[in-house]
Amino acid sequence: MVSYTVVIPAAGRGKRMGADENKLMLSLRGKPIVTWTLEVFDTDPWCERMILSIRPEERDWFEAMTAHMKTSVTYVSGGEERQQSVYEGLKVVAHDTIVMIHDGARPFVTHEQLHRVAEAALHGGAILAVPVKDTVKQVEHHHIERTVPREKLWLAQTPQAFQAQAILNAHERAAEQKIMGTDDASLFEWLGESVQVVLGDYHNIKMTTPEDLLFGDAILAKEDLQ
Template identity: 45%
Template sequence: MTYQVILPAAGLGKRMRAGKNKLLLELKGMPVLVHTLRVFEEDEDCEGIILAIHPQDEQEFKALLRKYRVRKVLNLVPGGDERQHSIYNALKTVESNGIVLVHDAARPFIRKGHIHRLTETARETGAAIIGVPAKDTMKKVQDGVVVETVERSSLWAVQTPQAFRISILREAYEKAERDHFLGTDDSSLVERLNVPVSVVEGDYDNIKLTTPEDLFFAEAILKKREKEFC
């Protein structure tokens, strides 16, 4: 099932405390952004990539695309103040009427098999997200005090990509803009249309690199995957 993918890459990554866009940090000698791009560059089902970027990173990003021969990037669009605004800017440039994915550029470990399951589910149902069951006991806390223990079996940690029929995602973003609604992810916008969102189980390697500690986990995941292919 073919698709296009939007990668929001305009964040400043303040929690990483790197002094620059965290996507330019290197893992095994290659920028995080390139690790993520290569997943889609090497997927035969990916028809194109749209990057939402901060203008100050444009020249460096273009240089990386040339250096690492990334050829599927169709557009570099300006990011907005919020992730949601960046994605909406990118979504406006999508010309296909099929399936569009939205994926955090700082999640370089998504597996191609999970992408394919996700896009196929979105083709059948209209909307699908990837996630993993919560492993920890979950507490609802207010003012530093436990209010209740939340039943865990129905809780999932949601990741990206998230996949949608383009018509559905456009409608969701247009409604959010009219209502001045800022959601936590793309699925939260689609849910406001009363569109059922299916869940595909992924794996716990698909982490988002957010804080300096995540880089240690990323190195461990890379080492583990190297052994898988030995």
């Protein structure tokens, strides 16, 4: 067993979702999206602690949503950007543990996937990812410049896992030099560190647009039938 702490940035807004509120508060089958996500970690015996980076004005809501959970929950104030929220969460993680960073809007990750990523992180950075299935075009002004070979292309997911001190160092350096990464692994790569890809699942989608709520409902319906 590899014990870990998870940092979940949860201070965003639902712009692409078209929501007036934090998209994590939106309902999926009668339960907030973030609750589905947190319950995956709360029921994983490998997870020792959950750290949520939130907007202070939403703390009461989050505390009510996690009141029934057994895993320790710590709240920190998030930033304007996801990277800043993650950084604030990493500051309160014990330096000698494995830390996972996971999107609060990705509720369909499984315990088996969490465990494989945690084990891989003992030897460096590790992320869940899936191979690109579609043909990829590089486009400029609505015209194709080239077709990108997809054999080596993967779609990054979360969680992304690291030795806590190592990823904290990466975030500290990035903050000092005002570097914004596309994800946490990109900051690790920027420092020349190795990141291993662990095969994920196409069901591990991120709730980003209104259509994703339909996909999420379909995934839950399929699980109910199994």
